[in-house]
Amino acid sequence: MLFNSVQFFIFFAIFYVVFLVVRRRLVRRNVLLLCASYVFYASWNWHFLSLIVISTLVDFTLARRMSRYGLDSPTDKRKRQLLFMISLIVNLGILGTFKYFNFFVDSFAVLMDSIGLQSNMTTLSLLLPVGISFYTFQTMSYTFDVYRGKLEAVNSLLDFAVFVAFFPQLVAGPIERASNLLPQIQSVRPIHAQQIHTGIYLIIWG
Numbered sequence: 001m002l003f004n005s006v007q008f009f010i011f012f013a014i015f016y017v018v019f020l021v022v023r024r025r026l027v028r029r030n031v032l033l034l035c036a037s038y039v040f041y042a043s044w045n046w047h048f049l050s051l052i053v054i055s056t057l058v059d060f061t062l063a064r065r066m067s068r069y070g071l072d073s074p075t076d077k078r079k080r081q082l083l084f085m086i087s088l089i090v091n092l093g094i095l096g097t098f099k100y101f102n103f104f105v106d107s108f109a110v111l112m113d114s115i116g117l118q119s120n121m122t123t124l125s126l127l128l129p130v131g132i133s134f135y136t137f138q139t140m141s142y143t144f145d146v147y148r149g150k151l152e153a154v155n156s157l158l159d160f161a162v163f164v165a166f167f168p169q170l171v172a173g174p175i176e177r178a179s180n181l182l183p184q185i186q187s188v189r190p191i192h193a194q195q196i197h198t199g200i201y202l203i204i205w206g
Contacts (some may be wrong), residue, residue, distance in 0.1 A: 001040060001043040001044065003172070007043070009133045011036075011039070011040065011043075015032070015036045018027050018032055019032060019033075023144065023191070024188055026186075026188055027119070027158070028191060029188070030158050030159060030162050030185060031158065031167065032160065033162045033167075033185075034161050034162050034165060035057075035167040036167055037162065037167040037170060038052075038165060039164055040167040040170065040173070041130075041131070041165065041167070041170060044130045045129070045130070048129040048130075048132075050166060051094060051098075051129055051132065051166055052135060054090075055090075055091055055094070055135065055139050055164065056093070056120055056139065056157075056160065056161050056164045056165070057157075058087065058090050058091070058097050059087055059139045059140070059160075059164075060154070060160045060161075062083045062084070062086060062087045062143060063087075063142065063143050063146040063153040063154070064153045064155075065083055066079075066080050066083045066084065066146050066153065067146060067153035069151065069184075080147055081147075083147075084143060084144070084147040086141065087143045088140070089141055091120060091136050091139065092136075092140075094132075094136070095132060095133065095136045098129055098132055099132070099133075099160070129172050130168070131170050131171035131172070133171045133172065134147075134169070134170065134172070134175055135164055135165065135170060137175050138164060138175045139163075139164050141163070141175065141177055141178065142163070142178040144161075145177070145178055145179065150179070151178055151179055154178075154182065156186075159182065159185050159186050160182075162185050163176075163178060163181055163185055164185045166181065166185075185203060
């Protein structure tokens with residue numbers, strides 16, 4: 001579902017009508033945002049939704065555990081560092097597998113062919129999940145800020161899931177810092193006519 005496609009305009013029109021109805025009720029609004037974000041991503045390939053869910057659950061859980069340990073005690077620092085390293089390994093492991101698996105398989109097949117050994121490994125390939133770099137680095141930036149003590153861990157899994165999967169910037173960026181986007185997800189803000197006009201102008205200009 002491309003942003004400039006008819007399908008997206010239909011999707012967004014339906015979403016926005018429902019959004020206007022529930023926008024003053026924070027939990028319902030965020031449930032709508034999360035469902036819309038998952039539907040938007042599933043329109044590309046629903047199988048890869050599991051990767052977003054894994055990154056979300058892993059970093060939400062690790063950040064919550066990190067917040068239990070202080071920044072002054074050497075023992076606590078080591079525990080925070082271990083939890084952050086787990087986050088890095090899981091997220092970069094998933095990202096590296098999908099981004100570079102095909103490259104290494106093809107390179108190995110060329111090497112085997114060059115020494116006269118027949119290889120069928122070129123038949124192996126992995127599809128690259130759309131937007132995987134954006135949401136991976138976005139969720140990692142959150143755990144990094146929690147690790148450094150720059151940000152408090154989020155208590156609501158719903159709010160954090162919306163932060164990771166927020167569909168307007170899920171597949172094309174930009175990568176948002178949690179300190180900027182999370183407060184907007186965690187509060188109800190009024191919508192002014194000037195904001196709508198500016199948004200429409202930016203969409204048309206883009």
